[in-house]
């Protein structure tokens with residue numbers, strides 16, 4: 001099925017807005033901040049502050065640049081004293097700043113920086129290096145690292161942090177957060193999350209109507225501009241299109257034979273791997289990377305509480321037992337045949353507990369796994385052929401399991 005005209009137009013409208021804001025930020029005509037993944041950007045959009053995501057910048061750079069260029073960025077980071085073994089996105093982004101100082105590696109100069117201390121131990125340190133580089137103020141939003149699900153005291157604490165963030169922003173911008181604009185940003189973010197989560201729900205349909213690769217690309221608006229009109233409009237149109245595909249049983253693969261979970265961040269320098277899986281009839285239908293971040297619902301009547309619940313419940317802030325429960329539920333709801341465990345050396349925060357999840361699925365549900373090591377952004381040492389051979393072998397495992405179930 002051809003892409004709908006409306007989807008194309010609204011995607012273009014989003015990117016027009018995004019690149020216009022980016023150009024204004026680059027020329028110093030817009031207040032700009034660098035934000036770490038997963039903090040309340042809705043507030044920034046309501047205050048007309050451009051939130052620039054170095055993590056997204058690094059992932060786009062890895063997806064669209066040749067491996068040699070990405071390798072060059074990583075080496076520049078190493079020369080500047082930043083270990084390649086910590087976080088691959090930070091290595092690429094900091095490497096690009098050091099490799100191309102005249103343009104800060106393609107990143108607009110920030111007015112100030114905001115990092116979060118509850119998603120990943122690297123964020124604050126990474127931002128401190130950028131604070132040293134740019135010599136601008138840096139606000140750290142704190143939050144509990146949860147050993148269980150959040151409790152009222154966690155929510156209260158995070159709300160107090162959001163309020164401190166607002167005070168910081170008001171001081172920096174010399175303007176007040178307009179309550180009407182804040183409410184509108186929350187409403188828009190909630191609508192975008194609703195459409196995005198419904199798109200993910202449609203992948204329960206057999207065959208699945210949207211691919212892991214397309215979602216990897218299409219998540220950019222909800223990550224960068226969650227409270228913008230253009231974001232919500234785009235996901236409304238995309239949802240309508242995906243729903244039609246689901247109704248018409250249009251598959252992303254020539255033949256959907258096996259339904260899989262991808263566990264971890266996509267491999268941005270080898271997104272073709274997803275196409276390879278699909279060419280072999282193996283389709284990804286669930287990834288925590290989307291579901292556990294961008295389908296969180298907000299209640300516009302309780303904006304602060306909603307933001308706290310959304311941003312405290314990201315995947316990397318979940319305890320292992322809850323992760324196992326979530327994945328087991330996904331296996332049932334999405335009729336999953338196997339799990340691909342990408343042991344990502346580029347993001348330890350995401351990779352912790354993966355083997356326990358896979359072993360538990362094997363033992364309790366009989367779900368087989370493919371485990372391989374690599375790096376989401378740093379292409380060094382990635383053997384494309386070897387990984388594809390492992391995919392072929394995994395398909396044999398899935399086939400024999402299927403045959404065994406038929407016969408047994």
Ligand code: SF4
Pocket residue numbers: 037055086087088089090119120121122123316346347348349350
């Ligand atoms: S290690 Fe992972 S979560 Fe942490 S900053 Fe890097 S990409 Fe983000």
